[in-house]
Amino acid sequence: MALIPHELLRDRRFLAGLLLRLAAILLLVPRMQPDWSSLFQWDAPWSGDEGVDPLDSLYGPVMVALKAPFTAIGTLADSLLGTGHSLTRFALGLGLIIVDYALLLVLRGLYRDSEDRVVLYYWLSPLVLFIVYWHGQADLLPVLLTAASLLLLRRSRPRAAGAMLGLAVATKVSALAVLPFLLIFLWSHRRYRDTVPGFALACGAVILVLLGPWMVFATEMRQMLAAGGELHRVFNLTIHLGEGQRLYVIPIAYLLLLYGAWHVGRMSFNLLYTVLGTAYLVLLLLTPESGGWYLWLVPFLLSYQLRAGRSGVALTYGFAGVFILLKLLVAAAPAVPLLGLEPVPKGPTGLAPEPSQLATALLSMFVALGGILNITMLRRGFGENDFFGIARQPLAIGIAGDSGTGKDTLALALGGLFGEGAVTGISGDDYHLFERRGKLWQAFTHLDPRANDLEAFSRDALSLIDWRPIMCRHYDHATGLFTPPRLIRASDVVLVTGLHALYAPALRAQLRTAVFLDMDEGLRRFFKIRRDVHQRGHTLEKVVASIERRRADYEAFIRPQREHADVVFSLLPADPELIRDFDHMGPVPLKLRVRLRNPIGLDRLARLLIALCGAQVDVAPAMGSAAAEIVVDGNDVQPEDIHLTALQLVPELEELLARNPAWQTGITGIMQLVVLQQIAELAPKRR
Ligand SMILES: Nc1ncnc2c1ncn2[C@@H]1O[C@H](COP(=O)(O)OP(=O)(O)OP(=O)(O)O)[C@@H](O)[C@H]1O
Numbered sequence: 001m002a003l004i005p006h007e008l009l010r011d012r013r014f015l016a017g018l019l020l021r022l023a024a025i026l027l028l029v030p031r032m033q034p035d036w037s038s039l040f041q042w043d044a045p046w047s048g049d050e051g052v053d054p055l056d057s058l059y060g061p062v063m064v065a066l067k068a069p070f071t072a073i074g075t076l077a078d079s080l081l082g083t084g085h086s087l088t089r090f091a092l093g094l095g096l097i098i099v100d101y102a103l104l105l106v107l108r109g110l111y112r113d114s115e116d117r118v119v120l121y122y123w124l125s126p127l128v129l130f131i132v133y134w135h136g137q138a139d140l141l142p143v144l145l146t147a148a149s150l151l152l153l154r155r156s157r158p159r160a161a162g163a164m165l166g167l168a169v170a171t172k173v174s175a176l177a178v179l180p181f182l183l184i185f186l187w188s189h190r191r192y193r194d195t196v197p198g199f200a201l202a203c204g205a206v207i208l209v210l211l212g213p214w215m216v217f218a219t220e221m222r223q224m225l226a227a228g229g230e231l232h233r234v235f236n237l238t239i240h241l242g243e244g245q246r247l248y249v250i251p252i253a254y255l256l257l258l259y260g261a262w263h264v265g266r267m268s269f270n271l272l273y274t275v276l277g278t279a280y281l282v283l284l285l286l287t288p289e290s291g292g293w294y295l296w297l298v299p300f301l302l303s304y305q306l307r308a309g310r311s312g313v314a315l316t317y318g319f320a321g322v323f324i325l326l327k328l329l330v331a332a333a334p335a336v337p338l339l340g341l342e343p344v345p346k347g348p349t350g351l352a353p354e355p356s357q358l359a360t361a362l363l364s365m366f367v368a369l370g371g372i373l374n375i376t377m378l379r380r381g382f383g384e385n386d387f388f389g390i391a392r393q394p395l396a397i398g399i400a401g402d403s404g405t406g407k408d409t410l411a412l413a414l415g416g417l418f419g420e421g422a423v424t425g426i427s428g429d430d431y432h433l434f435e436r437r438g439k440l441w442q443a444f445t446h447l448d449p450r451a452n453d454l455e456a457f458s459r460d461a462l463s464l465i466d467w468r469p470i471m472c473r474h475y476d477h478a479t480g481l482f483t484p485p486r487l488i489r490a491s492d493v494v495l496v497t498g499l500h501a502l503y504a505p506a507l508r509a510q511l512r513t514a515v516f517l518d519m520d521e522g523l524r525r526f527f528k529i530r531r532d533v534h535q536r537g538h539t540l541e542k543v544v545a546s547i548e549r550r551r552a553d554y555e556a557f558i559r560p561q562r563e564h565a566d567v568v569f570s571l572l573p574a575d576p577e578l579i580r581d582f583d584h585m586g587p588v589p590l591k592l593r594v595r596l597r598n599p600i601g602l603d604r605l606a607r608l609l610i611a612l613c614g615a616q617v618d619v620a621p622a623m624g625s626a627a628a629e630i631v632v633d634g635n636d637v638q639p640e641d642i643h644l645t646a647l648q649l650v651p652e653l654e655e656l657l658a659r660n661p662a663w664q665t666g667i668t669g670i671m672q673l674v675v676l677q678q679i680a681e682l683a684p685k686r687r
């Protein structure tokens with residue numbers, strides 16, 4: 001992989017940003033910049049901000065490790081050439097640009113859909129350029145590590161994400177503020193819940209290994225950690241209750257935000273970024289003079305800028321502009337040795353002892369803008385969250401159809417998309433009234449509603465859709481007997497399958513998507529006979545007789561459910577010759593007819609199936625109704641292509657799918673895709 005991707009090298013905005021940075025490290029010596037000859041101390045001998053605790057400017061061992069090679073090379077060059085600290089400073093400046101560039105790459109990964117705009121909003125961000133290169137703050141490294149942790153989380157690598165956050169904390173303790181939010185986020189998603197221990201252990205282990213020895217052996221580091229670095233500032237703002245009692249405002253705000261995040265239940269990644277941004281923004285607006293902390297806001301502000309539209313972007317630039325004005329007013333300008341402007345000698349603070357009225361006015365305006373930004377960020381974050389409405393109610397999918405039409409096959413395939421912890425199922429077969437040897441089967445077929453406890457089936461399905469667990473026996477097709485009842489817990493997705501899954505109106509009303517499975521009758525006979533004879537141990541004659549006997553009940557009770565379906569799938573044999581032989585055990589090439597009640601999006605689906613999956617698709621309006629149909633031939637379509645198509649069709653899918661969704665090959669994979677497209681089309685936020 002190229003060190004700098006081609007598209008960046010061709011991007012003028014990227015090159016301009018790079019030039020600006022190079023010029024800055026050549027020309028400017030920010031007042032905050034450290035005495036580079038010390039690995040631990042970032043406070044320059046000439047800086048002397050008297051009001052600032054020297055421990056504030058200490059970083060953890062990871063920062064020291066980053067500085068070490070640059071310091072070594074620079075110091076060597078300086079001592080050989082007699083150039084004072086200039087080359088050390090330049091080498092460290094280069095190190096900073098490398099970290100800055102790495103953060104650009106991480107942010108491009110994090111906001112993959114908007115890579116292009118990330119260059120504009122991050123690489124040319126006035127806030128970043130000012131804080132890092134003019135003001136001289138070096139918090140970029142812990143911010144990079146925190147953003148990398150989020151990226152790893154998004155890429156389903158929870159342990160690596162935990163370790164990365166541990167690294168961030170070992171760089172600067174402020175990164176700890178992110179940890180509780182990430183734990184809540186992971187816990188709130190059933191599909192991520194099992195990753196919480198791995199994430200937390202990896203994070204804790206890295207912190208222990210990296211900070212443990214320092215805590216024991218390095219006095220400065222111990223002091224810094226004991227003082228929480230700059231963290232003591234969060235206790236600056238208090239409310240007097242009288243009689244000597246005070247409240248710490250920022251910890252209260254932080255805890256309330258944590259509670260809010262917990263209460264939301266199921267956050268999307270975007271809402272997670274919003275909440276993290278809000279947490280940092282509250283912290284920043286209510287703490288004095290912490291320029292470098294604003295870098296912590298940058299990745300989350302970027303998430304907002306990318307989604308907010310013009311007014312949101314203008315608000316963020318206004319916010320950054322006032323911040324810069326304020327800092328220009330109250331903080332000393334950097335030295336420019338090449339122009340003969342030397343660093344301010346230690347002594348005068350460079351800060352106005354009493355802020356001027358203008359500075360106070362600007363600060364007030366800044367806090368007001370920050371407050372507005374906070375509100376708009378939260379409003380958008382919450383407004384866009386939970387696209388599929390799962391926080392309110394599990395997403396229930398009904399799958400009905402005749403015996404052998406592929407209900408279990410489809411349910412299993414869909415289950416693989418959502419992930420084990422996130423999906424639960426209820427099957428109509430478990431509600432047959434009699435076991436296989438039951439005499440009453442001579443009077444009824446399984447298709448007759450009277451032979452099934454449909455009331456209990458609906459009641460139990462509705463319980464699961466209301467987050468309540470059920471006790472349910474299971475019909476074992478291997479023995480023809482019921483097993484003792486077992487507990488079925490509710491989950492994010494509830495798959496309701498069965499001959500009568502779309503039969504009861506009350507249940508139908510609660511289904512987010514209703515699927516009916518049709519099948520070419522020759523193909524169904526072939527599949528059913530093959531399965532019942534070879535897997536379920538029935539005789540050929542018995543299966544054929546049962547198929548004939550059920551025909552009338554199919555027309556009376558099963559087929560009418562088709563009218564209630566959002567999606568009707570009909571599987572057709574691509575090679576009718578092949579299914580004449582019931583002993584043929586190999587794969588059967590299929591075609592799929594898809595009929596959608598709500599045809600919006602069908603054309604797009606067809607186009608993407610052709611373009612991205614290489615499938616053959618015929619589009620036709622369904623006869624005599626507003627629905628539309630497509631026929632798809634795509635037995636060789638690969639799971640990766642279907643996954644890609646799904647993300648194109650429904651960007652929000654990431655909120656719903658398992659960490660590693662199991663897409664199927666060919667027609668079954670296309671059925672998975674269509675169901676997901678329908679779920680998105682009918683999602684509450686889409687209406
Ligand atoms: N999408 C598919 N691709 C390939 N084969 C399929 C597909 N759907 C169904 N089949 C075939 O049909 C057979 C029956 O499918 P399945 O058991 O899923 O049907 P069902 O509707 O759940 O049946 P029943 O109601 O009798 O339990 C399977 O064993 C399989 O061979």
Ligand SMILES: O=C(CO)[C@H](O)[C@H](O)COP(=O)(O)O
Binds near residue numbers: 403429436446477480
């Ligand atoms: O229609 C069916 C399922 O939808 C089955 O035929 C029914 O469940 C009976 O199963 P088995 O033949 O294993 O006793």
